[in-house]
Amino acid sequence: MTATDRTGLENDSVPRILIADPLAQAGLDVLREVGALDEATGCDPAELRSRIRDCQGLVVRSETRVDRELLHSAPSLRIIGRAGVGVDTIDVEEASRRGILVINAPAGNTIAAAEHAIALMLSLMRNIPPADRMLHEGGWERKAFMGEEVRQKTLGVFGLGRIGFEVARIASAGLKMHVLAYDPVVTVDRAQTAGAELVTLEELLGRADILTLHTPLTESTRKVIDRRRLAQMKRGVRIVNAARGGLIDEEALVDAIESGHVGGAALDVYEVEPLPQDHPLRASDRVILTPHLGASTREAQVNVAVEVAAQFKEFFQGTMPRYAVNAPVASAEDLERLRPFMLLSRKMGSLASQLSSAPTERVTCTYLGALAQLEPAFLTAEILGGFFAHFSDAQLNAVNARLFASDHGIVVEEARSNREVEEEDSIELSVKGSPVLGIRGALVDGAPRITRIDDYRVNMFPDGTHLFVEHADRPGVIARISTLLAENDVNIARIDLGRDRPRGHAVMFMQVDDPVPPPLQDRLRDEAGLESLRVVTLS
Numbered sequence: 001m002t003a004t005d006r007t008g009l010e011n012d013s014v015p016r017i018l019i020a021d022p023l024a025q026a027g028l029d030v031l032r033e034v035g036a037l038d039e040a041t042g043c044d045p046a047e048l049r050s051r052i053r054d055c056q057g058l059v060v061r062s063e064t065r066v067d068r069e070l071l072h073s074a075p076s077l078r079i080i081g082r083a084g085v086g087v088d089t090i091d092v093e094e095a096s097r098r099g100i101l102v103i104n105a106p107a108g109n110t111i112a113a114a115e116h117a118i119a120l121m122l123s124l125m126r127n128i129p130p131a132d133r134m135l136h137e138g139g140w141e142r143k144a145f146m147g148e149e150v151r152q153k154t155l156g157v158f159g160l161g162r163i164g165f166e167v168a169r170i171a172s173a174g175l176k177m178h179v180l181a182y183d184p185v186v187t188v189d190r191a192q193t194a195g196a197e198l199v200t201l202e203e204l205l206g207r208a209d210i211l212t213l214h215t216p217l218t219e220s221t222r223k224v225i226d227r228r229r230l231a232q233m234k235r236g237v238r239i240v241n242a243a244r245g246g247l248i249d250e251e252a253l254v255d256a257i258e259s260g261h262v263g264g265a266a267l268d269v270y271e272v273e274p275l276p277q278d279h280p281l282r283a284s285d286r287v288i289l290t291p292h293l294g295a296s297t298r299e300a301q302v303n304v305a306v307e308v309a310a311q312f313k314e315f316f317q318g319t320m321p322r323y324a325v326n327a328p329v330a331s332a333e334d335l336e337r338l339r340p341f342m343l344l345s346r347k348m349g350s351l352a353s354q355l356s357s358a359p360t361e362r363v364t365c366t367y368l369g370a371l372a373q374l375e376p377a378f379l380t381a382e383i384l385g386g387f388f389a390h391f392s393d394a395q396l397n398a399v400n401a402r403l404f405a406s407d408h409g410i411v412v413e414e415a416r417s418n419r420e421v422e423e424e425d426s427i428e429l430s431v432k433g434s435p436v437l438g439i440r441g442a443l444v445d446g447a448p449r450i451t452r453i454d455d456y457r458v459n460m461f462p463d464g465t466h467l468f469v470e471h472a473d474r475p476g477v478i479a480r481i482s483t484l485l486a487e488n489d490v491n492i493a494r495i496d497l498g499r500d501r502p503r504g505h506a507v508m509f510m511q512v513d514d515p516v517p518p519p520l521q522d523r524l525r526d527e528a529g530l531e532s533l534r535v536v537t538l539s
Helices: 025-032 045-051 068-072 092-097 110-126 128-136 162-174 188-193 201-207 227-232 250-259 298-316 332-355 369-373 377-388 401-407 477-487 518-527
Strands: 016-019 036-039 057-060 079-082 101-103 154-158 178-182 196-198 210-213 237-241 262-267 287-289 362-368 411-417 426-432 436-444 447-453 456-460 464-472 492-499 505-512 532-538
Touching: 016 025, 025 036, 025 298, 045 068, 057 298, 068 092, 079 298, 092 101, 101 298, 110 128, 110 162, 110 210, 110 237, 110 262, 110 287, 110 298, 154 162, 154 201, 162 178, 162 188, 178 201, 188 196, 201 227, 227 250, 250 262, 332 369, 332 377, 332 426, 332 436, 332 447, 332 532, 362 369, 362 377, 369 411, 369 426, 377 401, 377 411, 377 426, 401 411, 456 505, 464 477, 477 492, 477 505, 477 518, 518 532
Parallel strands: 016 036, 016 057, 057 079, 079 101, 154 178, 154 210, 178 196, 210 237, 237 262, 262 287, 362 411
Antiparallel strands: 362 426, 426 436, 436 447, 447 456, 456 492, 464 505, 464 532, 492 505
């Protein structure tokens, strides 16, 4: 089938854009200014593969899966637009390999999601759903539904991205709540702009009357609200989750509600969706449930449609869209020279994020030797991708990495230097919070290696699980750590040491083959007399 414009006439002089899922009319109107549209909603995969063959653009929402087979059927495709945030239904890696740009619309549903979280909170505090059910069933009982005001209550906001920021702003300025926020990559100034006090996770959990979650689902945030963290919260705390299913251990939450430790919960997202019929959350009268409605407003659907359509317009006019998910194509020569350093860059970013002890204000990437002669955007993107991977599911690249950092209040700087260092071609990463953290990395025999941490010369293989230890350089420390690990059946794979001077201050990276649980970490700190100990995972 040929693409047609709004008149239905064939049009070969403009880009052909396939609309695979329903899109708001306002978005379609913008796209018609860009190219000829083929609205193919409701098609089966075979028909889609046929209709996409001559298309330069593809617009989807969450229904259509853009897999390898579909991409293989689209030799002319140049851009894929997701009218929404998540791109898990798109094979981004395959699209990148084919030189196809993938964009999304992350800002369009911010207000809808934030308002839904606020609505859930207010409904929970005022018992609106059960009161509504009671009246519909013919009753009239007021005393059973005594509520609480949110004014002057303490709201804990876990995650201060776009949606969390808006929730904090509404709660602080509009509802006059005392707002606490935890986000390891947000600055104090950013939090204050939202009307929030930036605190540690422990403070957030211990002080909040109401906890609302607004963090992506990553390996480090999966079931982040588990039994242990539920126990750290105030008795009677209310919990709201309109972010991602899987952030909460649902079984632990049900138990905490039944015991009375948690006063109630309001959930829009679940570990398994649709929520199973026999799930215990359905049986609790202290849980409000909605079927993933966070972005389900007419305005949000219009916003994401217009947002993605406007980027199509930019792209076909020769401008790089604002919300690119994957990296642009580099020259073959530069990419070949940079490729060996990309894994090193990501490892350095990941290490820095795990060693940083304060909210980050500035990230400076300095390239030395031959790297100073190349365009460093791709390596900087890899560094930021590794840095943010522990806190976000965003796919960062040379197009969007700086923007993502800026959205989190972090300044990113790139520098080139011709000064000589021990390794000819090196990368130096400086992370400014309080204090400044410095890391240097290089390729040694073709493999990534961390060669310096702050002022300490090291020779660290950045892979697997490591204990990062700071201690006074004195006899017996390593022996005591080794003994405690052996007693707990934790095998040591490798030890890398660094110190400023004999019997001065020392650091140690100890690679281990087995998990080191928090209780054992506490014993190591106490019994070995360590200044600090952190577990670092570099996959």
